[in-house]
Amino acid sequence: MSEEKKGVSRRRVLKTGAAGLVASGVAPMVFTRGAWAQEFRNNPTGAEVTLGFNVPQTGAYADEGADELRAYTLAVKHLNGEGDGGMLNTMQPGSLNGNGILGKKVAFVTGDTQTKSDAARDSARRMIERDGALIITGGSSSGVAVAVQALCQEMGIIFMAGLTHSNDTTGKDKKRCGFRHFFNAYMSGAALAPVLAAEYGTDRQAYHLTADYNWGWTQEESLINSTEAIGWQTTSAVRTPLGAGDFSQYITPVLNSGADVLILNHYGKDMVNSLTQAIQFGLKDRQANGKNIEIVVPLFSRLMAQGAGENIKGILGSTNWNWSLQDAGSQAFVKSFGAEYGFPPSQAAHTCYVQALLYADACERAGTFYPPEVIRALEGHLFDGMGNGPTEYRAEDHQCFKDVLVVRGNENPTSQFDLLEVVQEVPRAQVEYDASIFGGELGPYEVS
Amino acid sequence: MLTLPKKELIKFVIFAVVVLTMPVWLTPFGASYPGLLQKFAIYGLLAVGFNILFGLTGYLSFGHAAFLGVGSYAAVWSFKLLTMNAIPAVVFAVILSGLFALAIGYLSLRRSGIYFSILTLAFAQMSYNLAYSVLTPITNGETGLQLTLQDPRVLDLAFSEREAGLPIVTLFGIDMAGYGGFYFSAVLLIAGFFIAQKITTSPFGLVLKGIKSNQNRMNYTGVNTRPYTLAAFVISGMYAGLAGGLLAVTDPLAGAERMQWTASGELVLMTILGGVGTMFGPVLGAWIMKYLENIFSAFNENVLHGFFAFLPDNLESVVVLIASKFVGEGWHLTLGLMFVFVVVFLPGGLMEGYRRFVNRFFNGGKAKAEAPDKQTQPAE
Known part of the structure; x- marks a missing residue:
């Protein structure tokens, strides 16, 4: 029939389709099963370890995002032994000595969350799948934090939340691989x-x-x-x-x-x-x-x-924190941030800087990058000297418990940055709550 | 039923090969990782569907993101309520977005031209706001609809025990988050491309082209165009729903911002960038947009310093300062410039650029009088 000549035959379509199906069946074995050769996703085998900084660079929270990125850059410098070391010198207990993490030099990649869940997950996936980021950290919106945290749990990647203040992040949407230093609503x-x-x-x-x-x-x-x-x-x-x-x-x-x-x-x-x-x-x-x-x-x-x-x-x-605090940790951080950028850091910068250091410290203490071990090292970890006094990463919900600052807009600022006056440092006991009141489940350590 | 004219068949084969070998030829561009490959396949599908309405029928819809969102929500609900298998999710996504398109299309298609565009924009914006706040119990608002450990998943749990972690989306055992998800989307993209070709070459497609060139004349000759435009709108909406469903299959989360008008605008940009009305153009446009979005927005100043390191220090910092405005958060600037360039110099999109290139260098500079789609075609 003339149809045969000018058109594609049923047989050919079936063949093409079958080839496609076979490819779709086999390819994942070839490509993703390779990942099983290593112990876990993005295991750093070279001389470098890559961290993924996912911060809003556009949108309503862009100012916070820019400051977070400054803090991360500074944290990477300090971890690699450049600059004056900042909080590395004040954190208690401290196992970091400016030698990278577990002897590997720290490198980083960045992504723009755009303060949108979709975009944030996209950029997180890019950093994990393409750039080999070992952890994802940052963000200035709880919606984004919850979305990215869920993605990280699926992928077996640790997520150190940036500025997120919603109860849900460590409440009903808490995840085993997600950690929050910031306080909540x-x-x-x-x-x-x-x-x-x-x-x-x-x-x-x-x-x-x-x-x-x-x-x-x-x-x-x-x-x-x-x-x-x-x-x-x-x-x-x-x-x-x-x-x-x-x-x-x-x-x-x-x-x-x-x-x-x-x-x-x-x-x-x-x-x-x-x-x-x-x-x-x-x-x-x-x-x-x-x-x-x-x-x-x-x-x-x-x-x-x-x-x-x-x-x-x-x-x-x-x-959560203000640069005018007088403890050694805050002062060390303000000093090195100011020397680097010429102005004091915001609370977003502080929490991100601390998160990066806490992760590095947990790896050192665990002696491995293997996420379940690092998670166990962070859970229930008690530390001090990072600007908020004695702090605990509660094991039940991965929320940090520490003193909270009540502040007032300064009536007579002495400088353009002296805008908040601390009214009261509310002790931890007054803001503590039972981990079960918000529900949610952390899920397993190991990700299949 | 599975036949195509020879010319179209060649296009189809080329397209299928290009799509299926993407993991290979995209490697030098740094784009060969599952997350982006999936986006390429999915947004390609979206653009193919959009082109049926915009390119073929000439109706510019500014609200296609709504169908994308509906598809995503339908798919995630299928994961939550029924099973983690990708097939039912995709089927529900297509059906639901088709129904949604039927309702919106029925109302919007009473007008044409700019009024139609505005109507679709209004409906999409309404859907977005509904999803963002009013319908929070269904959509989970700004946080986005996600899987939880307590989801019913009736079909899955009838056969197996609840596992400790969040379940993953599978296609009969193939994990849909990595390359499996890409090949699944790619096969659907190729199938979608084939259907679009069939539509274009069919008598139905001919009527759609007639509507595009002169709807009044079509009406005067006694053709009731409304059912045709509505059919094109619904088909196009179903493509968008399928794309939305696939977004959820590869990453089980549905956020309201998927429905925002910027998402619809992006789709229009993709189509125009590639070439309205051509088969490859919209897909090409979609790939370029997604590539720019993913790659350029990831450049930061460190990368630029590394890139321009060969320059003398002073010059380097100046060049980096200028270049940094066009990457990272400023990647929209690059996109905007490119868009202006294309619209001014190549109104027919990149496909027109390709045709001009071929004409100049392979046809001895003789401009071809007619483009292929203006040839008179015999009715089948």
Whole structure:
């Protein structure tokens, strides 16, 4: 038939299809089974060990991401014995001596999370599959942290979370390979509530504006719980889209709601915008129920304070770390960061720097890069001299427990960086909670 | 039914070979790792489907990301509720996105041109916002829908015990996260390409081309074009759903940002970059976009310093300073420049560049009067 000549025959299509099927069946054996020759994924066999730094370089949290990357670069320098060593000299117990990790020189690759779960997982996969990154660390969003942490668990790669404040990261979405040094929303609420009661009284009406994603929800929930425990009432809790830019439509209703405290569950550029606009609307000069309207920003950072300028003055919040702390670890870190970049580090930089060092230290103590052993070395690890006083990596949920800082926007800053004044260092015991309250399961050590 | 004109058959064979050998020929470009290969196959499929609507029928949809998202959510729910096997996930993704496309298409196709584009954009943005906040119980909002240890997985657990860790997606035992996932997607891409070729060469495809060149005239000759455009829209939506399902197969997570308008815009860019209406063009555009996104965005200043190390120190820092604006976080700048260049100098996309190249060097400079797709074709 003439059909035979000009067209593809059924037989040929079947043959091609069969070849494709065979290829798809055999190829994975060839390519991925090779991985079994080594003990675990990305086992560093050469003279170098590669770390993957996955930070937001674009989007609402780009400022934090840039600072995280600076901190990581500095950490790599210190680990390789360049510079003044920073916290390597102050951490207790410390097994790092500027000799790389387990004698291997530290190299790194970077990726842009774009503060999107998809993009973050893509760049993490690229670093793991192509660049051979042994661990993934960084990030400035809880949504991203949860997504990347799940990916790392599947791949058997350790994830040292960067700035992530949601309860879920080490709560309902905790994973065996994920570790968080940063504090969380529950701790913010528990640390802030007594200070709020002392400053603003126990009879207040709170209005929440909340970034509409994972972190915002858990912070809103934690803050509502802890403020209602001191007798406050919650007028309303309104969700705003991440990266909204213009918050005026959300702030106008606050004025007519009868609330006398505005709680901004925002972070990064969102918080800068919402706070600035709230001040521009004259919220701070108004009264409701016979009291001055107050604004609270539960999660504070110096970078945001810098962005918000004058508006930050007198506003209460909590933070993981501030560069003005006087302990030896903080001072060593601030000194070497300042010498390198000419300004003090943010809390995002601090937590990332500490995470990199803690991982390196855990490898040294475990004597191997084999993830299950490194995880065991981190679980329940007690350390000090890294800026937050005595700290424990709790084994049950991989959350660090340490003192939390309640801070206030400085009324009389002495320099452009002296923006936060520490009101109280809330002791660990006050912010501690039972690991089971958020549910979740860590999962197995070994990944098949 | 499995026949193709000879010319198309050659295209098909070339395409199949190129796709299946990707792990080999992409190695020198540093792109031969499963994560990116999978993206190449999946976004190629998405572009092939989009081209049926945009290239063939001439309807510019700005909301195709919605179908991508629906496909992903459907696939992840199939993993959560039924089984970790890839087949049901992909089937559900296609069916659900097809239904979704039917609903959106039925409403949007009452208008054409820019109004149609705006309508699809509006629907996609609505879907995105629904997925992002309102439908949180179904979509898990910004965090994205993920597998958990407690998922029911009725079919899997009927035959085996629950394992300790998170289960992985498989195709009858083949792990879908690595190269297995790539070959699975690649086979579907080739199949999708074949179907698109069949559509293009069929009488149905001819009607679609007629709609593109002059819909009014089609109407005057007594052809009711609405069912044809709707069919093209649904088919195209199903392709997008399949691509979304595959995204979930290779990486079991569905995030709302997959539905954002930037994702739809990216798809339009891919198609235009490669060449609207051509068979290879959109796929090529998709590959180039994904390559740039993955490779350029990964360059940092250290890499650049290494790259320009041969220059004298002063010059090096200047060059690195300038170049660093175009890589890493600035890779969109590179993309933008490239897009401007293509649209200004090669309005027909990279495929037009290829045709001009061939004409100039192999046909002795004689411009061919007609492009292949303008030839009159006998009805079959």
